[in-house]
Amino acid sequence: xxxxxxxxxxxxxxxxxxxxxxxxxxxxxxxxxxxxxxxxxxxxxxxxxxxxxxxxxxxxxxxxxxxxxxxxxxxxxxxxxxxxxxxxxxxxxxxxxxxxxxxxxxxxxxxxxxxxxxxxxxxxxxxxxxxxxxxxxxxxxxxxxxxxxxxxxxxxxxxxxxxxxxxxxxxxxxxxxxxxxxxxxxxxx
Ligand code: FNR
Numbered sequence: 001x002x003x004x005x006x007x008x009x010x011x012x013x014x015x016x017x018x019x020x021x022x023x024x025x026x027x028x029x030x031x032x033x034x035x036x037x038x039x040x041x042x043x044x045x046x047x048x049x050x051x052x053x054x055x056x057x058x059x060x061x062x063x064x065x066x067x068x069x070x071x072x073x074x075x076x077x078x079x080x081x082x083x084x085x086x087x088x089x090x091x092x093x094x095x096x097x098x099x100x101x102x103x104x105x106x107x108x109x110x111x112x113x114x115x116x117x118x119x120x121x122x123x124x125x126x127x128x129x130x131x132x133x134x135x136x137x138x139x140x141x142x143x144x145x146x147x148x149x150x151x152x153x154x155x156x157x158x159x160x161x162x163x164x165x166x167x168x169x170x171x172x173x174x175x176x177x178x179x180x181x182x183x184x185x186x187x188x189x
Contacts (some may be wrong), residue, residue: 002177004028004141005067006036009074009085016146017118021073022110022155027163028170032177034071037063037088042077045090057091059125062090064100069177070134076121081110085125105180106134110143115172117143137176142169 006025010017016116018036025034041056043049049057073155092100106129110118122143129136142165150159157163 001033001069002031002069002174004032004034004069004071004072004177006034006065006073007039007064007085007088008036009072009082011040016111016113017046017073017075019151019155020109020144020146021071023151023157024071024073024109024166024170027167028157028174031067031174035063035067035158038167039084039088042091045087045094047094050095053091054145059097060088061100064104066106067104069105069173070101071105071107071109071173072125072129074108074110074118074121074125076110076112076114076116076118079120079124081121081125086128089128089132093160095124098171101129101147103134103182104134104137105177107169107176108136109144109169110142111146113146115145115147119143137173140172142166 008015008018008021021034021036036128037060042060043054056065072085074085106123108125108129111124112118124135150157152164157166164169
């Protein structure tokens with residue numbers, strides 16, 4: 001089983017981005033095992049905390065490092081991505097030389113109720129992910145305009161067109177992970 005650490009940029013209980021992440025996870029199983037990383041108790045980045053990093057930070061870093069790939073699912077806030085994700089990324093890259101994201105195959109999707117489907121937010125995030133050494137899949141892009149009626153009570157996708165679109169994403173992501181994964185060392189396997 002291929003483990004994917006999923007970082008959702010919203011802490012909101014009814015987050016549409018978390019719903020999108022869960023729906024993608026259902027499409028991806030059993031090929032990929034999506035594990036949502038809890039970012040709700042990760043404090044704001046502070047260099048002074050590094051020598052004795054808080055447990056939520058260590059837990060987050062362990063989860064990312066243990067995963068075969070990372071998936072970012074982001075809302076758009078003011079034409080960028082939310083601070084929750086930037087904070088997680090900043091912690092993830094520290095201490096210097098211990099970047100939890102290094103060489104991880106990665107994906108990026110997002111949704112908003114607006115017509116551009118979080119495109120501007122994703123594009124800001126893309127530039128950061130490239131800098132932190134995530135091996136990011138460029139295509140296909142998922143700029144999803146959220147329509148509640150496309151998703152059923154159980155979180156499954158009930159709109160055939162949307163399901164086919166997201167299935168295509170998952171299929172490509174599975175192949176991307178296979179193609180770009182670095183062989184694990186015996187200590188990691
Ligand atoms: C938003 N929203 C928003 N939507 C959008 O399409 N473009 C934008 O620039 C913004 N800006 C923005 C700023 C802030 C501070 C908030 C709180 C919201 C609306 C946003 O897409 C909507 O609230 C989504 O529901 C957020 O995603 P989650 O939290 O439901 O996953």
